[in-house]
Amino acid sequence: MVGTNSGSTSAHFPGSGDEFDAIDRLRARFERAAGARMAGGRPPRGETWIGDDAAVVRGPGGELELLSTDLVVAGVHVDLGLGGFDDLGYKALMVTVSDLAAMGGRPDHGLVSIASPPGTDLDLVADGMAMAAVETGCVVVGGDLSGSPVLVVSVAVSGSLSGSPHLGPLLRSGAKPGDQLLVTGALGGSAAGLRLLRQRKDEGATTPPSAEESSLIRAHRRPRARLDEGEVARLSGARAAIDISDGLVADIRHLARASGVGIDLAEVPVAPGAIREEALGGGEDYELLLATGDTVRLQDGFARAGLRPPIVIGHCTDDPARLLLGGGPLPPGGWRHQVR
């Protein structure tokens, strides 16, 4: 997730940006603790623990289960001056579900933890969560509440994979040299929406936003997990996926690193009203980045499911050291929103 505070850290355990060190150290500790259950220092065959959008484990019945959690901290991930408690609740659940979309799975059950200061409208937080739960088919079955000096919401979800039990999840690590890279939609809308909200607040805007502006604001406040797209991609032979939460340039690095491939991007589709920098680094669009060796099959799957066609943005190469955009070097890191 993108911080609204430049001094903040936000790192999903799979690792994003500057926090690799802390995550690697934590990962080492938890893997050591799990030692007895690990064959040769690795999770059992078919399982993936820390290191992807969601963990892949065997559930009580032996079937594959997906598990993921995300944190939303008021003032770090979400500026409550620019959106409501319901937007925060909605986003907290939706971005966690997005991790499952990136695996080609769907959510089954959710747990919600809310640590909140006095004055927090818990009903509104829950309203937003409940709406995201309905939209994604996630059933919230439990949670915990606490007082806190700052509003922190943590959501954990479990999920599953449709289709043949032999068809595993989409991992970050599955891309191969020569694979085409595609995104499920234009990028930068969320960052542009945040920019607009800040502008309108600074200007004390009283006129209603235009249709295009409303669409960008909605992209920021109410992102949508691409569950259909992830599932169809998985069932249509895609080899790797990641959700674009930290920004394309950051997330494509994660995929390249996990897959051990290089990247050659032509250009990226920019959402109407957004600028190129927002599309490259803004993050929080939650579109999926996909790698496939059979683009025709993927596009055909999307068409048959009635989904917007995925957009080819480049391909994977065999030199992991070469990350290119438009023939030049891929810009470094993720672009982060500056603290006000």
Add this chain to the structure above:
Amino acid sequence: MVGTNSGSTSAHFPGSGDEFDAIDRLRARFERAAGARMAGGRPPRGETWIGDDAAVVRGPGGELELLSTDLVVAGVHVDLGLGGFDDLGYKALMVTVSDLAAMGGRPDHGLVSIASPPGTDLDLVADGMAMAAVETGCVVVGGDLSGSPVLVVSVAVSGSLSGSPHLGPLLRSGAKPGDQLLVTGALGGSAAGLRLLRQRKDEGATTPPSAEESSLIRAHRRPRARLDEGEVARLSGARAAIDISDGLVADIRHLARASGVGIDLAEVPVAPGAIREEALGGGEDYELLLATGDTVRLQDGFARAGLRPPIVIGHCTDDPARLLLGGGPLPPGGWRHQVR
């Protein structure tokens, strides 16, 4: 959990103390959101959602799965002046696992979310979590990190039930009039340990604590989920259980309310070095409160498993309005530690 701050709220969704209203409202929202998956407004047969120590759902393979989450907020649940970051991490994972012990289950997988301010020793937090994970057989498979003005740790765990698939979990709602009530150990140790830590800090104590004092301090800093006890109770015919997190008088009310029974308690076993009030209301001991119609079978099960014998403290009656202790009325609510 017991707040160190009297102005704090801490409420597991099943409901504890003053927060019933907020929880009931949230529960209603999430149940409404799940409407399509609920038969006649209730979860599917065999499942329990919000309303017990852990949720009971069907996993991807159709087997019963347990899900629970708990929050630990520095300054609310844990005073970092009286313990280390490792104690906080340990406790955050252990108390979540304790919810599964209260169902008669065991943990399989854990997700950890840490929102932390600068200066937090994340390695120590993870060390404590990893130790609790090893002790309970819980494998940490993922998580999320974020910056935050205050340290908030949220742990979510999934778990399962051993034995026959027809033998369901221990619920709060299973007790019947005439059932004996037992606890798995003496109470008040954690509250007494907290009291000692505060005294020693106020006095600037430099002498090492006595063996008894060390035991109480350990009960506070490093509580233990009674996984063996919960599982043996479940396999030995116990009808209901709850973990004693909020304090006996608060938690026994939850069990009585869920089961629709009255309570007649003789007296409670007080941990050496603790006082009666701490045993009745201190909380955070994480011993289990059990109800059974066959005490001999339960005691026999504990003996065969090499566990300390559970202690009979009273029985259930058929008048839900009568909650008695030593012949008089059960004291109200949970006793809460006062803010310093």
